[in-house]
Amino acid sequence: MTKITYIHADGTEQTVDAEDGESVMEAAMQNDIEGILAECGGACACATCHVYVDEAFMDKVGTPSDMEESMLEFNDYRQDNSRLSCQIKVSPALEGLKVVIPESQY
Amino acid sequence: MLDLSVNEIVVIGAGQAAIQLAHSLRAKGYEGALHLIGAEAYPPYQRPPLSKAFLKGEMEEARLYLKPASFYETKNVSLHLGTEVTGIDRDGQTVATKDGQTLPYDRLVIATGTRPRQLPELEGLDRVQVMRGIDDAKTLKDKIPDLRHVTVLGGGYIGLEAAAVLRKMGIEVTVIERMPRLLARVTGDEISAYFKSLHESHGVEILFDAEVEEFEHAGSALTGIRMQDGRVIGTDLLLVGIGVLPNQELAEAAGLEVSNGIHVDADARTNDPNIYAIGDCSFRPLEGREAPLRLESVPNAIEQAEIAACHITGKPRPGYEPPWFWSDQYDTKIQTAGLFTPHTHTVIRGDVAGGKFAVFYFAGDDFVAVDAVNDPQSFMAGKQILKAGLPLKATDLQDQTVSMMDILKSLKNQ
Numbered sequence: 411m412t413k414i415t416y417i418h419a420d421g422t423e424q425t426v427d428a429e430d431g432e433s434v435m436e437a438a439m440q441n442d443i444e445g446i447l448a449e450c451g452g453a454c455a456c457a458t459c460h461v462y463v464d465e466a467f468m469d470k471v472g473t474p475s476d477m478e479e480s481m482l483e484f485n486d487y488r489q490d491n492s493r494l495s496c497q498i499k500v501s502p503a504l505e506g507l508k509v510v511i512p513e514s515q516y
Numbered sequence: 517m518l519d520l521s522v523n524e525i526v527v528i529g530a531g532q533a534a535i536q537l538a539h540s541l542r543a544k545g546y547e548g549a550l551h552l553i554g555a556e557a558y559p560p561y562q563r564p565p566l567s568k569a570f571l572k573g574e575m576e577e578a579r580l581y582l583k584p585a586s587f588y589e590t591k592n593v594s595l596h597l598g599t600e601v602t603g604i605d606r607d608g609q610t611v612a613t614k615d616g617q618t619l620p621y622d623r624l625v626i627a628t629g630t631r632p633r634q635l636p637e638l639e640g641l642d643r644v645q646v647m648r649g650i651d652d653a654k655t656l657k658d659k660i661p662d663l664r665h666v667t668v669l670g671g672g673y674i675g676l677e678a679a680a681v682l683r684k685m686g687i688e689v690t691v692i693e694r695m696p697r698l699l700a701r702v703t704g705d706e707i708s709a710y711f712k713s714l715h716e717s718h719g720v721e722i723l724f725d726a727e728v729e730e731f732e733h734a735g736s737a738l739t740g741i742r743m744q745d746g747r748v749i750g751t752d753l754l755l756v757g758i759g760v761l762p763n764q765e766l767a768e769a770a771g772l773e774v775s776n777g778i779h780v781d782a783d784a785r786t787n788d789p790n791i792y793a794i795g796d797c798s799f800r801p802l803e804g805r806e807a808p809l810r811l812e813s814v815p816n817a818i819e820q821a822e823i824a825a826c827h828i829t830g831k832p833r834p835g836y837e838p839p840w841f842w843s844d845q846y847d848t849k850i851q852t853a854g855l856f857t858p859h860t861h862t863v864i865r866g867d868v869a870g871g872k873f874a875v876f877y878f879a880g881d882d883f884v885a886v887d888a889v890n891d892p893q894s895f896m897a898g899k900q901i902l903k904a905g906l907p908l909k910a911t912d913l914q915d916q917t918v919s920m921m922d923i924l925k926s927l928k929n930q
Contacts, residue, residue: 436579442587444543449818451562455842455851456815457896477849477892483921484896 412505416443416461419513428500434509435459435496445511452496457481458515459495464508471498471507487512519830522622523548526611528601528766529627530554532563533795533817535582537625540825542591551619553596553611558650559583564814566653567677568844572684573657577650604770606788623828626767626778626786626793627821630760630812637731643738644754647674659753663687667741667751671698671722673843675757676711680845683718690721690749692728692741701759702841704856706864706875707887714848714871762797762810775799777810783833784824792827794820803836805855813841838902840895851895854885854902863913865920866891874898876913883908893920900924 411427414437418424428437438446438459447458454477463471468491474482478497482488495509525541527534530552538550554560561580569575588595600614604624611619632646645656656678666682668675671693679689691698697708698715715722727744731754741749762777772786773779777799784792784800795817801808819837826833841852848871859877866873866889874894877885886898897920901908906927913923 432579439582440584442584442590449815450842451564451814453564453568453842453844453849455849456840477890480892481896483893484900484924 412500412502412507414500414504415506415508416446417508417510418445419511430500430502432500433496434461434498434500434504434507435494437500438495443511445515446495447515448496450496454478454481454494454497457485457494460485460487460512460515461493461495461509462489462512463491463493463498464510465491467504467507470503487514519828522546522828524551524620524622525549525625525828526551526553526619526621526623527625527627528553528604528611529625529629529795529797530556530560530595530597531627531629531795531817532560532582532814533627533629533821534625535560536818536821537627537794537825538591538593539583540822541828542593544825544829544831546825546829548622549594550592551594551596553599553601553613553619555598555600556649556651557598559585559588559595559597561650562814563648566650567647567674568681570650570653571657571678571681580650601766604766604791606770606791609790622790624791625824626791626797627795627817628763628766628797630762630796632756633759633761634756635758638738638754638756640736641731641733641738642736643752644756646756647678648760656753656755660685660687663752665690665751666753666755667692667749668755668757669728670756670758671695671700672757672759673699673702675755676715677843677845678755678757679715679720680718683715683720684846688719688721690723690751691715692723692726692743692749694726696724698722702856703852703887704859704862704875704877706862706868707850707889710868710871710873710889711845714846718846760796760812762799764797767791767793767797779808780820782823783827784820785827792824794824802839802855809855811839813839815840836903836905838899840899849890849892851888851892852885853895853899854883856885856887859884861910863910865894865913865916876908876910878910881909883910897921897924901927904928906930 414428415425426441435448449458450456560582603612638644665688668691729744730742732740764774767778768774778793780793780798796812856877859879863876872890874888874891888895
């Protein structure tokens with residue numbers, strides 16, 4: 411189990427115990443976190459599980475694949491620390507990870 | 517305005533559309549009773565992985581579930597699983613179940629989905645499998661170690677996704693397609709040709725213009741398929757993927773309008789103002805199209821659930837969403853936005869031989885759809901162009917040194 415904190419656009423925080431091996435998106439689904447839609451269920455096909463990764467964890471979450479990068483490129487809310495949460499795998503190295511949920515996934 | 521006289525909402529179905537509706541109703545402030553009645557034994561789950569990651573064994577069952585068990589408690593959603601609805605009483609505004617319950621409703625939502633089309637001559641035969649629910653996928657998965665050869669009847673997305681998984685496991689696969697090309701109902705010639713070569717390069721045998729003469733069996737076990745040209749395909753399993761039929765019998769019996777699906781208006785409402793139909797089972801209008809249609813996809817289920825939830829809670833109808841879809845086969849991802857039919861011509865961008873390209877479909881001057889193969893930029897740009905109704909012209913796409921992002925930006929600035 412790895413602790414992950416989801417910070418909503420209004421600043422409220424929810425911390426969950428995520429299972430190692432699942433994605434940060436799946437951990438959000440399993441804990442009914444609002445604002446991460448994940449319409450395609452993690453196929454990197456829809457870009458509706460967008461999050462901003464806390465700067466302190468940017469190295470630890472790795473870099474997006476070309477596919478993910480291309481999906482993010484077209485997101486109006488894109489920032490330097492944007493990621494699709496379905497593409498980040500939970501592992502003990504991510505203990506304490508914080509991600510901010512954008513105000514909209516569209 | 518939230519209609520305070522609505523205190524009982526019953527949803528027939530517990531799939532993607534049903535759970536999205538439950539989620540959206542609560543998110544929009546509906547606090548009354550909310551019942552989801554599902555025929556299957558499983559809580560609402562994702563179907564797309566069944567023919568992909570789940571079949572491969574890369575995704576366990578619990579990860580298919582769309583909501584955690586706690587959702588149903590905290591959001592006060594009554595989940596009736598393994599429960600068959602036997603009838604809708606529109607005058608009394610109740611729903612009856614096989615186990616003897618009668619549930620009253622102020623608003624009823626039908627989200628019964630579809631079922632695989634099956635050939636009458638295959639009924640009752642062993643070694644014949646469809647792919648729709650968790651149980652189907654589990655049955656197929658359990659049989660995999662004993663399979664040397666699988667025949668896929670129908671070259672549609674479900675059959676081809678399963679073919680890709682099985683082929684990767686070293687199982688021989690033959691696809692029987694009646695049409696002269698794969699995916700004929702859902703995409704154009706260029707994409708069909710690409711998937712033909714993709715599957716053939718992985719060793720799948722595909723028979724086109726192929727008609728079955730007879731399914732051969734020993735006792736109740738299918739042993740082979742005799743084709744009209746005389747060839748007999750010996751096989752261990754027949755996977756039938758020849759389309760789906762809307763589960764509309766309850767609606768029909770209750771006197772609601774049905775044809776290819778349950779007829780609804782732009783607010784997902786049937787001809788009974790208290791009854792809605794959403795997702796795969798609904799026959800719906802779509803902005804920009806003259807005739808209504810039935811869409812079979814997760815995004816359609818989500819969109820219509822949101823539309824119905826808005827209407828029930830008195831919120832404005834959400835903006836237009838173009839239909840979209842995706843499929844994964846081997847290392848190829850195809851993403852589609854819009855509807856390719858009818859179209860008059862296409863523009864291809866990218867590297868077809870290299871497996872990274874997109875087909876843009878035009879009906880006269882109007883851009884109507886994009887199929888993007890390993891090309892998310894074209895998908896995302898195309899989807900945004902369709903959503904905003906931007907006037908993309910075929911000539912805008914000709915210069916391939918101009919990126920889709922730049923094309924999108926210049927359209928937005930026009």
